[in-house]
Amino acid sequence: MLTVGLFVPCYIDQFFPQVAIASLQLLEKLGCRVVVPTNQTCCGQPMANSGFAALAAGCDKNFIRNFAGLDFIVSPSGSCVLHVKEHLSDQHAPTEAARIRNQVYELTEFLTDILKVQALTASFPYKVGWHNSCHGQRGLHLSSMSELVAPDFSKPARLLQMVDGLELILPQRVDECCGFGGTFSVYEEAVSVKMGRDRIREHEANEVDCISGVDMSCLMHLQGILNRQGSRVRILHIAEILNARS
Template sequence: MTVALFVPCYIDQFFPQVAVATLELLESLGLDVVFPDGQTCCGQPMANTGCNSDTAPVARRFVELFAGYDAVICPSGSCTAMVRHHYAEYFADDDPAFTSVRDRTFELCEYIHDVHGGRIPDVCFPHRVSVHQSCHGLRELGLGSQSERMVQRPDKVAAVLNQVQGIELMPLTRVDECCGFGGTFAVNEADVSAAMGRDRIADHSGSGSEVIVSADMSCLMHLQGILRRQQNRLQVMHVSEVLVGRELETAPLAAAQRS
């Protein structure tokens, strides 16, 4: 299959290693991966702040670039959810390019679990890991169960991670609680956002985890900032980095202090 890799703008700018790990992972699955030139943002930040007229051309550009591929794969639940669930207002219902892109856009773990048969290449990550499920991943993409609904769903992120040799998934007290980031929410309600983040870190730290793993680097960016301010040795990694066997930093606090 020929799949297109969509790299969210914040990953491109701040966490390019996640994009590289995603590419390596997809190629190791035997996929022909294309990175369409000219891709930019999915438009989610503008849409979330009510700037629909600014979002529309970004959405149209996205569909124009990514139409025609067997699948579009994105290492972000929130950006995937934007395309799948919030692009409809910018297109006609019968627009063939839009419906094709909408129906063929997948979050990374979702694609591996649902489309590619759930198998990953042999890789080892001998560490204690706790999984943070993003709100978009759970509540819009159905990557796992959510406590406010009596609907049981498989945890697709954990199912993929469980195949990694040597990994130990640590249980959390509140498995589906928001980290508090929420994009512009973290700016408009900074104190509430930080308090929610500290609560999540306390839960992950209490589990005995060495590293918080998530399918959404935006959540991890928020939690990483709080960890650094706390001088907490707990680390964060995107799921793609674990699935290609990246190593943990040997001295994360020293690296944080240098930055």
């Protein structure tokens, strides 16, 4: 039995705990022993993205302290996983930092590449619009990029196709950014909101029941716009759908 450390991003812990719970339950259903370190905190991505990477040193040390020695680290967040993969370091524990960088996975990546899931017991009889998050697609290569002449693939879509009753509907501009971009949505609010509205307009035209993705940060941005527009479309992280029983 694989021992998996569940890395819960701080915004999921504070605002969307149901996503962490769904991730834990899903991993356990698939035969993993899941450990949730209670002293884990932010991975340091907000500081690094704002140009203050040196201030994230404490986050790095704490991350290594919490996840050292585990077979794998899995998280329901592509952007946080990419940050750890590319930036986790500690001059006092370089070997363990390097090991963790190689053993940390986004949830759908782990299900597809490590567990090699071929079937799920989930049921979700709704129309689901899919949002490709930039970090997951272009950093972790969870799906192909439309501008490249290359084979088409999507690890999250492959998993969603295993869900009974689910109708997956892709937007025409399948890999366009939603406009969140972390602190970009604060410093360039107007541009961020316009990009988010453009994304939502296409999903609503497809008459989806919900929009899903691998990053609650992007989905949180879209949810805020949907709520302000009084839309009936809801937001669900892919872990909640893969763990659902109607």
